[in-house]
Amino acid sequence: MRLPPFTLHRPRELGELLELLARYGDDAAVYMGGTELLLIMKLGFAEPGHLVDAKSIPELGELHVSADRLAIGAGVTHRRIERHHDVQRALPVLVDLERRIANVRVRNAGTLGGNLCFAEPHSDPATLLTALDAEVELAGPAGRRRLAVADFILGALSTALDPGEVLTHVHVPVPGPDTLVGYERIVFTERPAATVAVVRGPAGARVVVGALGPRPMRVPHAEMRLVEDDIDAAVEATSSAVADTDTEPGADYRAHLAGVLLRRAWSAATANALSVPGAAAPTKQG
Ligand SMILES: Cc1cc2nc3c(=O)[nH]c(=O)nc-3n(C[C@H](O)[C@H](O)[C@H](O)COP(=O)(O)OP(=O)(O)OC[C@H]3O[C@@H](n4cnc5c(N)ncnc54)[C@H](O)[C@@H]3O)c2cc1C
CATH class of the missing domain: 3.30.43.10 (Uridine Diphospho-n-acetylenolpyruvylglucosamine Reductase, domain 2)
Incomplete structure (x- = not known):
């Protein structure tokens, strides 16, 4: 080649x-x-x-961590995020996700911005960042604008970038101690075959399934069930939402994967909460 x-x-x-x-x-x-x-x-x-x-443009290499948000330049590599102590303190679930991407060679070169702009459906960050309500900042001939990650990824290999526009930063809200966050994936060869992120805080819940369709998919019925602490019903709602998507063959199997991953992500979220002093644990666990 x-x-x-x-x-x-x-x-x-x-x-x-x-x-x-x-x-x-x-x-x-x-x-x-x-x-x-x-x-x-x-x-x-x-x-x-x-x-x-674009790698040596200083603005794209910025990484700022404050009490309530991360601002990650589009040119920051997976490896840099994974090794950043302040990111580890603020959002350990992101560091854990980054560590599991590909291999060190890819993580040393590959950037968060490149991952989102390529919009490959088997992306780990796209699923978690959608669940966290993260935003991308874009710059182009018409100036700057911000979009939710959920609105940025339009489909497989398709984004909302206009001609001549670039992604400059990813803005990630840091969840408070009263918010549970979990992420799980399953990989058979290379890149995840299925991903699930769950976030539950005072404002409600987010359940996002990735890699099983062209873009990360929210599951509102599962989110309602999680607000009620009913993980079994949330798993059922997630499996049936995935089975309903137009992703044959193997709809049953995909539905099963999504359900299993949600249960694991929820367990991870609750375990994380129990290990953080002062964090709110759910009243009932799955
Ligand atoms: C072997 C292998 C295994 C992998 N495993 C995983 C995995 O497990 N999980 C996972 O999530 N990902 C995985 N990936 C994907 C990896 O994360 C991406 O390849 C990487 O993040 C892309 O970043 P990059 O900087 O190399 O992008 P590039 O290859 O440089 O760019 C990708 C695309 O985005 C465009 N682009 C890049 N930056 C910008 C910008 N700032 N503004 C506008 N357009 C831009 C480019 O023009 C290009 O079209 C894997 C990749 C490989 C090769």
Whole structure:
């Protein structure tokens, strides 16, 4: 497999990056870690004449942790998140997720921004970030805007990025001690075959299933059941929501996987809560 020819550009700041994207239009691609981009180019699925390397733009490498949110630059690698002490303290479930992505080689090069922009359905972060109500910040010819991750990922390999627009940051609310958070996945070969994230706090619950369809899917019926602390009913609601999706063959099996993962994610969430002093544990556990 050989890479097709291309010109590599190395902008030093965001404005220059946007100018290059505007100048070359469809013939340009943002190049971050390249773990997806170079592969699809080698396979002949994309042949951009211009790669715009965004890794050394300082703004995209920022990682700020405050009491109530994380602001993660699009160019921050999985490995950096996984090893960041403040992220570990603020949101250990994210660190745990990052540690399980691929292998060290991919995590050293691959970025959170690249993961979300590629919108591969078997993404770990997309599921958890949807459940946490995270937002992406985008910059483009029309200025800056913010979108919920849930609205950013439109389908398999499809996002709400407009032409010439880039993802600059991912903003993640840090759940308070009164919020339970759990994430589980199952992997058979490479990348997760199914993922489930659960969040339950004073404002309600979120149950999100990933990798079993083109994009992460919320399950409102399961969320209602979790608010009532009824994990068995939540598992049933999740399994039937997955079975109802248009993902044959194997709908029963997928439904089973989603149910099992929800139960495990909920157990992990409640175990995490019990290990944090002052955190609110549910009255009834699954
Ligand atoms: C062997 C292997 C195993 C993997 N296993 C897992 C796994 O278990 N779980 C998981 O979640 N993921 C997994 N992945 C996916 C991995 O997380 C992604 O490959 C990585 O995060 C992509 O980041 P990147 O910086 O390399 O993106 P790139 O390859 O550089 O870019 C990907 C795409 O996004 C675009 N892009 C990148 N950054 C931006 C931006 N800021 N703005 C606009 N567009 C942008 C690029 O133009 C390109 O189209 C695996 C990948 C491999 C190769």
